[in-house]
Amino acid sequence: MHVQHHVFPFAGCLIHQIDFDPSTFHPDDLLWLPHHAQLQQASRKRQAEHLAGRIAAAHAINALTGHATVPGIGPQREPRWPPGIQGSISHCGQQALAVVNENETALVGIDAESVLRETQAQEIWQSVIKESECQRLASLPFPLGVTLAFSAKESLYKALHRRVNRLFGFASAEVIAVTPHTMTLALTAPLASFAKDTVFTLYWQQEGNRVLTLLCAA
The missing domain is CATH 3.90.470 (Ribosomal Protein L22; Chain A)
Structure with a gap:
């Protein structure tokens, strides 16, 4: 190849x-x-x-x-x-x-996604984020916000999986803040040794139609 x-x-x-x-x-x-x-x-x-x-x-x-x-x-x-x-x-x-x-023991998670089309974002957003998260993402175009939340939660899943050692879904974390370069997620319930409301800050960037999110914490 x-x-x-x-x-x-x-x-x-x-x-x-x-x-x-x-x-x-x-x-x-x-x-x-x-x-x-x-x-x-x-x-x-x-x-x-x-x-x-x-x-x-x-x-x-x-x-x-x-x-x-x-x-x-x-x-x-x-x-x-x-x-x-x-x-x-x-x-x-x-x-x-x-x-x-x-x-x-570092928490490392990376995810790359193509930005969703408007119709795709409308179809899936409720399985990715809640209404309150949607409001916190209002500074971004709707398809980008949904894609970014999806990607950040995927990165978080990858970073925590080794410690949690079980499947957990998008509802396990919520978007609590977003800036032009970071997204902050908080756990909505305990996961292994991580308490409810534990906060994780991920970095993100958009390059063309691709969104990249990264969590890398010692």
């Missing part, structure tokens, strides 16, 4: 991005992955995305440690990071992104 790798800074972290051409993907490309057998039943699209994400992650780990370790797949399909590393992976269109932190 044809890929291009580049790195860019965001919110004090280095984001490793892989641009990939899924039309050039061949199933044999998966043999690069130590866990390739676990992907044999996945769709071709999913296989290409997974490969691109693991390439991004290997670059990120190599930049940090000097070893291009490929994260495996955990019991709930989450990336299995090497000892001493915490990280996160996201996919959006023909791009995959990864970020890592050398603090194994």
Whole structure:
């Protein structure tokens, strides 16, 4: 599969991005992955995305440690990071992104989304945010606000999953503030060792039709 790798800074972290051409993907490309057998039943699209994400992650780990370790797949399909590393992976269109932190207890979550169309935002907003959150996002165009809340909650899920170790939904956190560069979420109920009303500040940026959100806290 044809890929291009580049790195860019965001919110004090280095984001490793892989641009990939899924039309050039061949199933044999998966043999690069130590866990390739676990992907044999996945769709071709999913296989290409997974490969691109693991390439991004290997670059990120190599930049940090000097070893291009490929994260495996955990019991709930989450990336299995090497000892001493915490990280996160996201996919959006023909791009995959990864970020890592050398603090194994760090909270790390990244998510990239294409901005929803107006009709899409109208269809899904009530499953992502409450009316009160919608009002707090009123400074943004409605489709952008819904997309941003969706993405931020996805990033939070990825960051907390290792500690919580169970599924939890969008209603588990609510938007309490948004600025041109940050979004603050608060838990609506306890999650593992995190108490109700625990606050998390994520960074966000928009680049063209893509929104990127990041939580990276030691």
